[in-house]
Amino acid sequence: MSPTKKQLNDQIKAWRKDAATLSYEEALQALDLLLNELQNETIPLADLQQQVLHGEVFLDRCQSLLDTIEQSIVQLDPDTLTPNADA
Amino acid sequence: MTLTDGNANISGVVWASKLAQLSYRPKDGDGVTIVGKLNFWAARASLTVQALDIRPSLSTVLRDFERVRQQLEEQGLIDPARRRALPQRPGTIALLTSVPSSALADMLRTAAERWPMTQLLVIPIPVQGAVAETIVKVLNKLASQATTRGLEAVVVARGGGSREDLAVFDHEGVCSALATFPIPVITGLGHEDDLTVADLVADHRAATPTAAIVALLPDRRSELQTLENRRRRLKDGATSRLRQERERLMQRRAALQLQSPLQRISRLRETLHQKQKLLEALSPDRWLQRGLALITGASGEALTAVASVKIGDQLTIRMRDGQVTTRVEQKQAPQRSKRS
Numbered sequence: 001m002s003p004t005k006k007q008l009n010d011q012i013k014a015w016r017k018d019a020a021t022l023s024y025e026e027a028l029q030a031l032d033l034l035l036n037e038l039q040n041e042t043i044p045l046a047d048l049q050q051q052v053l054h055g056e057v058f059l060d061r062c063q064s065l066l067d068t069i070e071q072s073i074v075q076l077d078p079d080t081l082t083p084n085a086d087a
Numbered sequence: 088m089t090l091t092d093g094n095a096n097i098s099g100v101v102w103a104s105k106l107a108q109l110s111y112r113p114k115d116g117d118g119v120t121i122v123g124k125l126n127f128w129a130a131r132a133s134l135t136v137q138a139l140d141i142r143p144s145l146s147t148v149l150r151d152f153e154r155v156r157q158q159l160e161e162q163g164l165i166d167p168a169r170r171r172a173l174p175q176r177p178g179t180i181a182l183l184t185s186v187p188s189s190a191l192a193d194m195l196r197t198a199a200e201r202w203p204m205t206q207l208l209v210i211p212i213p214v215q216g217a218v219a220e221t222i223v224k225v226l227n228k229l230a231s232q233a234t235t236r237g238l239e240a241v242v243v244a245r246g247g248g249s250r251e252d253l254a255v256f257d258h259e260g261v262c263s264a265l266a267t268f269p270i271p272v273i274t275g276l277g278h279e280d281d282l283t284v285a286d287l288v289a290d291h292r293a294a295t296p297t298a299a300i301v302a303l304l305p306d307r308r309s310e311l312q313t314l315e316n317r318r319r320r321l322k323d324g325a326t327s328r329l330r331q332e333r334e335r336l337m338q339r340r341a342a343l344q345l346q347s348p349l350q351r352i353s354r355l356r357e358t359l360h361q362k363q364k365l366l367e368a369l370s371p372d373r374w375l376q377r378g379l380a381l382i383t384g385a386s387g388e389a390l391t392a393v394a395s396v397k398i399g400d401q402l403t404i405r406m407r408d409g410q411v412t413t414r415v416e417q418k419q420a421p422q423r424s425k426r427s
Contacts, residue, residue, distance in 0.1 A: 024204055025176055031317060038324035045332055048325055055321045062314050066307055071203040073195065075186065076210045078225045081232060 019061040031058035099136035110216025118144030152257045164266035177239035179206040186211035190246035190296040202304035214245040219258035226264040244275040244296035256283035275299030381405040
């Protein structure tokens with residue numbers, strides 16, 4: 001049975017929460033896996049829409065990571081290799 | 088010390104207070120460039136060079152380069168087969184260079200443009216003079232922590248300068264530490280034309296510090312394009328799947344319609360009609376219409392030869408519009424052609 005609109009929204013929220021923990025490579029890998037399933041026609045027709053939405057969640061995750069502007073730069077003390085206090 | 092150009096000699100001195108500040112101690116026979124002043128000792132009528140700074144000459148640097156290169160080659164540390172592939176999208180990398188420096192600024196700017204997702208650990212190292220031991224110490228410490236820190240590659244960089252300024256990157260200890268480093272090493276030392284032993288032992292040699300970052304970090308813009316392609320594939324994949332399913336459905340509908348009773352009766356009727364046409368085409372009536380006749384004997388058998396009838400036999404001749412019954416009164420054998 002197809003999920004209701006509310007169920008689908010809740011599902012997308014859950015997917016987004018899960019995807020937020022993925023690295024760029026992990027999200028890309030998950031997306032490629034889903035794309036392959038889509039092309040191999042292993043996904044039941046009833047799940048097609050959900051799978052596409054799930055794929056878009058992975059895509060959005062990759063996109064948001066690519067839009068990162070702040071780079072994490074840590075300067076280490078060469079003797080101790082611990083972060084410099086003034087870095 | 089005695090300084091010579093091969094023909095003439097002059098004595099030189101380095102005051103003890105200056106000696107400690109020198110980053111390079113020449114050995115016998117080394118070519119050197121000296122910054123100093125001339126002292127004239129009136130009492131002895133002698134002229135002495137008082138060295139303020141001593142640096143190895145290019146010939147000395149290149150001789151050391153050759154010696155260390157040969158040594159590491161013999162140890163199997165310079166071998167293209169040892170080079171490891173660079174990580175595709177590293178999570179954390181270390182930048183070993185002088186701080187602050189234009190090399191570091193270039194690398195940070197390039198990294199921010201290309202791939203800000205990678206964490207950069209900046210480890211200041213001296214990059215000129217007698218600093219090999221310091222660099223080796225840092226490299227050894229970092230090597231022991233590479234795995235726990237999740238490091239995926241190390242960049243050793245230094246901005247441009249003279250070839251002599253890069254001498255520390257020909258140092259055997261530094262190069263051995265780089266050659267045996269547990270994760271891939273990228274060098275970006277000096278100018279494009281400068282080649283050091285560190286470049287030879289590295290997994291990847293980049294021409295400049297900026298080029299090292301370009302080699303190591305993916306390009307965000309091309310990655311965005313890749314994502315766009317995947318987004319299109321995702322949409323196309325779903326649309327194409329739906330289209331295929333629709334086509335399959337239409338094929339099944341057509342197959343089902345073919346099996347309906349009305350369709351079957353219609354097909355049988357058509358088959359019957361074709362057979363009727365064939366029968367008509369093969370019927371002797373067609374020959375009768377063209378003026379030929381069909382002769383049958385008393386028992387209805389078709390007669391095709393004179394030899395099969397006798398005088399007095401009753402024959403039925405069937406023609407286009409009916410038939411006549413007659414008797415054989417005369418027979419005539421077929422004429423044989425004469426042979427010459």
